Amino acid sequence: MSTDTDFLGRPLVAITGIGVVSSLGRGVEANWDALTAGRSGIHAITRFSTENLRTTIAGTVDFMPVEPLTSSDLSHALAEAAGLEALAMAGTKAGAFGGPLFLAAPPIELEWQHRFALDRADGAIDEPGYDRLLEIARRNHSADIYALTLFNRISERLADRFGTRGLPVTLSTACASGATAIQLGVEAIRRGDCERAIAIGTDGSVTPEALIRFSLLSALSTQNDEPAKASKPFSRDRDGFVMAEGAGALVLESLASARARGAEVLAVLAGCGEKADDFHRTRSKPDASPIIATIRAGLDDAGLDAGAIDYINAHGTSTPENDRMEFTGLSAVFGDRLAETPISSNKSMIGHTLTAAGAIEAVFSVLTLRTGVLPPTINYANPDPAIPLDTVPNTARRQPVRAVLSNSFGFGGQNVSLVIAAPPQ
Amino acid sequence: MKKTAQDVLITGIGLVSSLGEGIEAHLDRLGREALPQPVIETDAYAPYFVHPLPPIDWTAQIPKKGDQRQMETWQKLGTFAAGLALADAEIPADETVRSRIDMIVAAGGGERDPAVDALVMQRARGLASPQAVVNETLANELRPTLFLAQLSNLLAGNISIVHKVTGSSRTFMGEEGAGISAVATAAARIAAGQSRICLVGGAFSAERKDLLLNFELGGFLLRDEWRPVFARTPGHDGFAPGSVGAFLVLEAADHAAERGATAYARLAGTHGDRGPREEGATRARLAEMLDRTGLRDEDLLILSGAAGLAEPTGWERALLRERYPEATQRAYGTLFGHAFEAHFTAGIALAAGTLSRRLSLPPFDRGEERAARGEPSRALVTTVGHSQSEGLCVLERLGGR
Known part of the structure; x- marks a missing residue:
């Protein structure tokens, strides 16, 4: 059996449980079936009147029993559902988890x-x-x-429900939040602070005012007529992201601990890279240097070079700016290899789950590794010639994968790249 | 690979409160006044009390007007205090240096536009289904950039833009606990060799009626008659929000030595916890955290971050008196007000400055606080959150600075 430590002698971090909720459904199975079938969860909003709104579509999660509906309560319900699924899969007992909680949650306020x-x-x-x-x-x-106005209310409730240890961390790095939560868990395990941690990203904050705020920044797609086709990452006619809700959860555990208790190791969280942008509040530095540094740091932390990455789970928001900058950054790191490295955006189907995106997409990256199925980028009918990529267009593809790079780039300049790899033999 | 645990030093402080700007101004004032007088706004928010911002020349730390315009007070205050901390740590404004500095910010949410909110309420009155009018009003009246001044993570974003700190950027949310976790995480990363130097802190702007509304809904605000924190009694208790920006530069001892930086103090242990807010359980959690510090009652200064809610403040105070009867105990909320995400780092800033200057802090409240028995050589800083989360840390004096 291989060693329990990585190339730097740090404890290897196993993923032993995953859970997910998105507009595609509740649970890993329902989501993976829909995602690999190329189904979209984007629809016309029915939760509230969209009269006078420029964008009237979203990937809201409308099937959770939350009454009365508030962003805090829905975000909690989503996180709890994903968390309980991950804990059950890991074979750990809800109520007695015993490790810390890192929660990416949306900012909330009086409604x-x-x-x-x-x-x-x-x-x-x-x-x-x-x-x-x-x-x-x-x-x-x-x-x-x-x-409902307390930022730590969601983590307080989850801490009691799951039996996590210590003071939970509630965090936001905007659209990178879910990945940051995972990164914090990985660091805590590497330090030896704990044997296991649970990282969750959740977002149930689609409200009229949230839509208006993003609309005023021209960030949202206004292709309301065919909701399922609005999110079209890497396409020439992409015009913004589609807001969405959901949650992703991962039980992280030292590989030694997972092996000692005979837990199934789904994957290894091999590396985390991070670099902040100092250019502008909503735009990336034109030379993509922070994105390049983030991806390089993730690969370096995993001890891998770009050639070892078999598939990229893109940030791929479907905004004109993001997809171009992500391509520029990846090109610099991957060089000629980029053309032959498949890359797809889950957001083409589930929309942009904002605070939850990094965690949900990490869950899907684990499933990609486990099943050898690359979920497609749907709505890829009109490729942007300026960003030539193998986007796994429109239909899922079977292909063995040993290592995935998952990117998350936040509004406000916070960038995180994760490297998720198959368990060591 | 277990590296040798690194000592974590505090090498920079950026503190802004109602008492003034900069750690030196605070220490000067506390060294000079036998009974420091808090600065309290009693009229503008009556019947509540707010510790307001002092006059600030924002340009001193945020040179570009364009940057200032992108922020509301909360973000400006944090960005300003972060700049003070970096300057105080003598970190050159050189991008190659600052791009290697890590950052953890404790943040709430930003200001709303009260005029727009009032307009929305006016137009919605009497309508059975007001949503269409609300949508139209918000879409037409909200400034597009206001969102950027509201997002929690944009304080960190602004610090990256203005001060070029880009090594890493994480924003913790969750009232007082965010500040506790921010310090604990930054210190743990440095001690384990995961980080060499980290800017950590937060800001809270108290002069906001949107926030006062939340606090009043919770029934937490002190009203009608101001008293020092330890003098607030059941039925006449609550907190007085205080505007504070408080950032620290935490640094590995060898990193500080390499660049010839002097430190205020050593951060000897930070702990946080949460759980049911009733006497026995809260006391047990605090006691357990104190056990983990191994702290002795010797030349000890205790800076309590008690909010002024009679019950938890009483539980904490009784436990600390029991454990450390000889210690000098001060409630720093008496002077700063209660500063939520910035509260814990504000207490640490004051403790570090006090230790370094070998100051005997005067009582902040002559009725409840005793005169100090000489210079402290170590300090305990506590923050028991107003409704959830507790944390504490220990600081040790170094050779001086």
């Missing part, structure tokens, strides 16, 4: 439904605004509404 409910109360100055709401709140304390 409009609550502002309106307060504003309907009587007995305060009439002028609408926060002075009035404060006056009303003074006589109408609500611990329940307050709890």
Whole structure:
């Protein structure tokens, strides 16, 4: 049997459990079936009125029993479902996990439904605004509404449910958040702080205001007429991402610990790379140097060169900017090999799950390794000639995979690349 | 590969509070005044109390007006304090140096536009289905860039843009616990050789009615009569939010030595936990964390980050008195107000500065706090979150700076 440590003598980090929820369904099986069949989870929004919105489609998750619906509660429900699936797969007991929790969760705040409910109360100055709401709140304390404004509320509930150890970390690196949660877990295990950790990325925050905010930055696709075809990464007519919801969870564990308890090792989290961009709040540095540094750091951390990567799980948001910059960065690192390295974007089917994306796409990367099936990039009818790639167009492909590179690049300049590899023999 | 554990040093401090700008200004004030007077805004947010920002020349740390315009107060405050910390650590504004510095920011969310929110509420009144009007109003009235001033991770993004810190960038969220985890994670990474130098801290802007509304819904705000933290009693308790930007440069001892940096103090252990907020369980968690520090009651300064909620503040204070009867205990929220994500690093900043200057801190509250018995050689900084999360850390004095 091979060693339990990596090329630097650090503990190897095994993935022993995965769980996922997306607009395609609940659970690993439902998601993988849909993803490899090239099905889209993007649809017209029915959760709220989209009148006067430029974008009226999303990959919302509408089948979770959350009532009344709030971003905090839905994000929690998604994280809990993915987490419980991952814990069960890992053969660890929910309620007695015993390792730390790293949770990527969306920023939350008081919601409009609550502002309106307060504003309907009587007995305060009439002028609408926060002075009035404060006056009303003074006589109408609500611990329940307050709890919905707490950023650590989701991790608090999960910590109790899963029996995680210590103070959970709730984090955001925007669209890289899910990958950052995994990275924090890997680092904790490598330090010897713990034998196992659970990393979750969750996002249930599709609201009218969130859509408007992204619309005002011209980030969203407005191809509302055929929702399933709107997310078209690497296509010439791509015009923005499609907001979506979901959660991904991974149980990370030192390989030594997994072997000692006879747990099945699904894959190894071989490397994490990170580099921040200092160029602009929404745009990447034109020379792609932070993206290049991120990918290189991920490969270096795994002790691999680009030639060892069999498949790339792209960030691939379907925005004009991201897909071009991701291509530029990958070209610099992979050189001529890029043309023959298959790369696909799960976001073509599940949309951009924002805070959850890095974790969900890591789960799909594990499944790619396990099954030897590359999920396609759907809606690839009109290739962008400026970014020639083997995007696994439209139909899944069978191909053995030993190592996957999964990219996540955040709004605000936070970039993470993960290298996920088959378990050592 | 287990590397030799590295000592973690505090080599830079960036502190802004209602008391002033910079760690030196804070220490000067505390060294000079026999009973330091907090700065409190009593009118603008009555019946609540807010510790406001001092006058700040933002340009000193955020030279480009264009950058300033992209941020609201919360992000400006954090970016400013981060710049102070980097300058205080004498890290040159050289991109090749700063591109190797790691960063963990503890952040909440940014300011809303209160005028737009008021307009939305006005237009929605009386409508059975207001969503279409809400959509139209928000889409037409929100400034496109306001979102960037609201996103939690954009404080870190702004620090990268303005100060060129790009080695890594992580934003922790979750009120007081975010600050605790940020320090604990940065220190653990340095001790294990995963990082050499890390900028860590947060900012909290208290003069926000959108946040005051949340806190009032939770029933947490001190009102009508201000008292120091330890003097707040059941029925007359709560917190007074305080604007604070507090960043630290944490550094491996050998890295600091290589570049000839002097340190304020050694960070000797950081611990965080959470669990049910009732007396026995909370006390047991705090006691267990104190056990792990191995801290002795000798030349000890305790800077308690108690929020001013009578129950948890009382539990913490009783435990600390029992364990460390000789220690000098101060509630730093009396002076700073309660600063959420920035609260823990603000306490550490004050402790590190106090140790380094060999200052005997005056009582912040003559009724409840005793005069110090000489210069402290170590400090315990605690933060018991207002509703969840607890953490503490120990600092040890070095040769001086």
